[in-house]
Amino acid sequence: MIEIKQLSKSYGDKVALNQLNLQINQGEIFGFLGHNGAGKSTTIKTLVSIIEPTSGEIVIDGLDLATHRETIKKKIAYVPDTPDIFLQLTASEYWDLIAVAYEIKEEAKVAKLTELSQLFAMTAHQDETLASFSHGMRQKTILIGALLADPDIWILDEPLQGLDPQAAYDLKAMMQAHADKGKTVIFSTHVLDTAQQLCDNLAILKQGELLYNGSVDTLLESSPGERLEDIYLKMAGRQADNQPTEQTEQLEEISHE
Numbered sequence: 001m002i003e004i005k006q007l008s009k010s011y012g013d014k015v016a017l018n019q020l021n022l023q024i025n026q027g028e029i030f031g032f033l034g035h036n037g038a039g040k041s042t043t044i045k046t047l048v049s050i051i052e053p054t055s056g057e058i059v060i061d062g063l064d065l066a067t068h069r070e071t072i073k074k075k076i077a078y079v080p081d082t083p084d085i086f087l088q089l090t091a092s093e094y095w096d097l098i099a100v101a102y103e104i105k106e107e108a109k110v111a112k113l114t115e116l117s118q119l120f121a122m123t124a125h126q127d128e129t130l131a132s133f134s135h136g137m138r139q140k141t142i143l144i145g146a147l148l149a150d151p152d153i154w155i156l157d158e159p160l161q162g163l164d165p166q167a168a169y170d171l172k173a174m175m176q177a178h179a180d181k182g183k184t185v186i187f188s189t190h191v192l193d194t195a196q197q198l199c200d201n202l203a204i205l206k207q208g209e210l211l212y213n214g215s216v217d218t219l220l221e222s223s224p225g226e227r228l229e230d231i232y233l234k235m236a237g238r239q240a241d242n243q244p245t246e247q248t249e250q251l252e253e254i255s256h257e
Contacts, residue, residue: 001025002047002153002184007056009042009208016042018208019056024186024201026152029179031195032188034205035236040188041081043205044157047186048078060153074102077146081157081188083138087131091122091141094130095148102149109148116144120167135162143171154178156187160194172198192228206236 002024009017017039024030032040045051047058049069058065060072086094099109117123120140130138139162146154154175160168175185175198189195195202196216204212212219212235216228223231 001061002186003057003059004043004047005057005059007043007046007058008054009039009046009051010054015208017046017053020205020208020210022203022210022213024184026184027179027182028200029175029185029187029198031199031202032186032205033190033192033195033202033232033236034188037207038205038236039208040205041157042208044081044155044186044188048076048155049073074149075151076153076155077149077151079139079142079146079154079156079159081161083130083135083142083162085130085142088129090127090129091133091144092126094141095126095145098145098148102151104149112148112150113144116147119170120144136164136167139163140167147174153184154186156185158188158190160189160191192232196228204232204236211235 002022004020004022004024007017007020008015020039020043032043034040042051046053047065049065049072060075063072065072086097089097095109095113098104104112114123117126120143122137122140122144125133125137130141133141139159143159146156156175159171163171172194175187179185179200187198199216201213201215202219203210219231220226220228
């Protein structure tokens with residue numbers, strides 16, 4: 001279980017995240033939705049220890065992140081929101097680096113790499129540099145590295161962006177299979193159909209504030225006959241007066257019940 005308690009992050013006068021409270025259970029796929037700048041990546045980067053929060057607490061499997069950082073890192077696979085990292089390395093060198101970081105034995109590394117590189121059609125490109133790859137191929141390389149150790153918690157920031165339809169389909173199937181094993185998948189997305197298809201529960205953020213936390217079914221039941229896109233945009237889209245709509249206030253009440 002992951003518990004996020006009163007989590008805040010500020011950059012000077014700008015509040016990127018304001019007292020976020022969430023609980024993410026084992027065996028579920030949990031999604032973050034929100035416009036650019038909503039706080040999705042800030043939350044994710046705090047969970048994986050890239051960003052230090054201004055205040056608040058994160059507890060993972062009963063361990064406080066601030067005091068058990070190294071232990072918790074080994075429980076997490078992370079895919080960042082951009083794959084433009086370690087560009088000077090070949091794909092094989094990058095995977096070797098990840099294997100060393102997670103202390104994966106050679107035999108297990110080779111077996112898992114064979115499986116993943118074939119699945120994502122990267123076997124023929126393992127000796128090419130990330131700098132030479134398209135965005136989609138870089139994304140596949142980072143995904144393979146993240147999934148190499150198969151830790152309990154997958155944290156994926158916009159993981160489907162840039163993937164071809166087959167790779168996106170395969171990754172979604174892997175995410176579902178991981179959750180079915182009682183493990184945890186956390187991901188952010190702008191694609192509402194993907195959220196509806198995959199998420200057991202989700203959080204909708206806007207300008208660092210939590211607008212909704214609950215299931216997709218509950219969200220749809222709150223507005224019979226409306227599409228998820230319409231409901232989401234009423235909550236998180238533009239509002240001329242910047243005041244919450246009556247529906248947003250009702251959904252906030254539902255999400256805190």
